[in-house]
Amino acid sequence: MIRRGPLITLAAVVVLAGIFLWANTLVPKSEGSAEGTPSPSAAASAAAAASPAATTTVAHALFAGRGSGDQAVVVIEINGPKAAAEVTADRHLRVDLQGSVHGSQLTLTAPNGTGLTGTVSGPDVFGTITGFRGQSFPFSAETEAVRAVYAGRSSGNEVALAVNTDGGKATAYVCNGKTLEAWLQGSVRDNQVTLAGRNGASLTGTLSGLAMFGTVTPKAGVSFPFSAELAPRPAGVFQARLAVNRLATRIGWVVLPDGTQLGVAASGTTSGPAPALDLGDDSFALNGASFTAAPVDGNDTVVSP
Amino acid sequence: MTNPQAVTQPARDQYARPLITALLGGCAVALLLGLYAKLHHPTRYALDIGGFSSPLYAKAWLTTIAAGFAVIQLGTGYRLTRRSAAPAWMATLHRWSGRIAVLLTVPVVIHCVYALGFGTYSVRVLAHSVLGCVFYGAFVAKMLSLMRRDTMPQWVMPVLGGVVFVSLIALWATSSLWLFATHGAHS
DSSP states (O other): OOOSHHHHHHHHHHHHHHHHHHHHHHSTTTTTTTTOOTTTTEEEHHOOOOOOOOOHHHHHHHHEEETTTSOOOEEEEEEEEEEEEEEETTEEEEEEEEEEETTEEEEHHHETEEEEEEEEETTTTEEEEETTTTTEEEEEEEOOOOEEEEEEEEETOOOOOEEEEETEEEEEEEESSSSSSEOOOOOOOTEEEEEEOOOTHHHHHHHEEEEEEEEEEEEEEEEEEEEEEOOOTOOOOEEEEEEETEEEEEEEEEOTTTTTTEEEEEEETEEEEEOOOOOTTEEEEEEEEEOOOOOOOOTSOOOOO | OOHHHHHHHHGGGGGHHHHHHHHHHHHHHHHHHHHHHHHHHOOOOOOTTTSSSSHHHHHHHHHHHHHHHHHHHHHHHHHHGGGGGGGGHHHHHHHHHHHHHHHHHHHHHHHHHIIOSOOOHHHHHHHHHHHHHHHHHHHHHHHHHHTTTGGGGTTHHHHHHHHHHHHHHHHHIIIIIHHHHOOSSSO
16 A cells, blocks of 8 residues: 655655745845845845846956857956856957856847857856857857955854955955954965965965855964855955054955955954944044045055065 | 464565665665755855844754754654554654654755755765755655555664654754854854
């Protein structure tokens, strides 16, 4: 005798899983990082929004390359979840495509029917162009002077960090918003990121698609695995240097893609939480006076030799 | 005069094929879940359930409540192996506590697999990823073998139920317990 009860239970589990999986495909992927991010009403609003939310401005990821048979030159620009591309042949035939990025998958189309699909793999994009002068061909492109910001948290939400890359140079700031912080500086080679700072601080990471995965060590003996995402402004690192009560003070902030900020102010030998940064005009208040913080670039020197 | 034993004995011997099918089915589910989690590009974000301080805490509490129902299922399961002592409602409680427990884990596993994938960067995370596959594989094997419960030998349900229970508690320990211990047991 075959009992149906267990089969019904199994079916209920599969159906519920299917519902949650489908609901997840509707969620706009541009909304920040998963673990530790408070999002109480995100469930309701995310389910209602069927298309990816537009983000403000730019993390400039630029790729340039050619079709495999030299049929055309390809330039792809990625800004947050949106992507744009130009495919050019013989200097006078140019097709402009628009589309989006989901994870590391690019999908773009042009009004005349030309299409581009591709995968971002570290510093390269590999894919296929279809319907260009009646042809379909594979192409590859690599990063051009990438100036990008990757921001995220350690996997246990111990620290937040942001890494700025500018071509082959990179800087980063990691902190827990209380007393633990580190400024880091180093290089990006192929898709490997290697940074170092004072007191045994270091960061090693691998660029994969639009994300960076690795290990951050804010001080010797304290290591966390982390993941960070290519993020549009306001995400990034901000710095201010000023004198407070005649003590040289350095303040650093990490701003995450969802606008959350963590910062540490080091004054003389004591450290504490940083004052709130106004993301509209980069200003902050300390002891009643107003100051301006400066965004940090991959090219800056943040660790003095 | 008929010999009752001669009538029941042949039916018992036909459990081999359904049992192997159930176990292979469970293995297939475990393998597919692990492969999907490993190969799928983690989005680092997934739908979460409101009312908690973060998706991480939502998952931790859902898993904790599921573990509570699993303990009820274990207790009633034990009483059911002593068939003569079990009232009818115990079987119903056993089934329903199990159903509620596994349904509560569904949003959690979807979030884990979709947003985080099969993690290997620490022992705790690796154990959690493997146990997740084991739990759902054992659950499917248990459901499939329950379909032919009357032909199964006595040891099948306790063994499969035991694997389901132990893997769920270990999943809870490698996630919720770790979270509460490192970041506090609040909502």
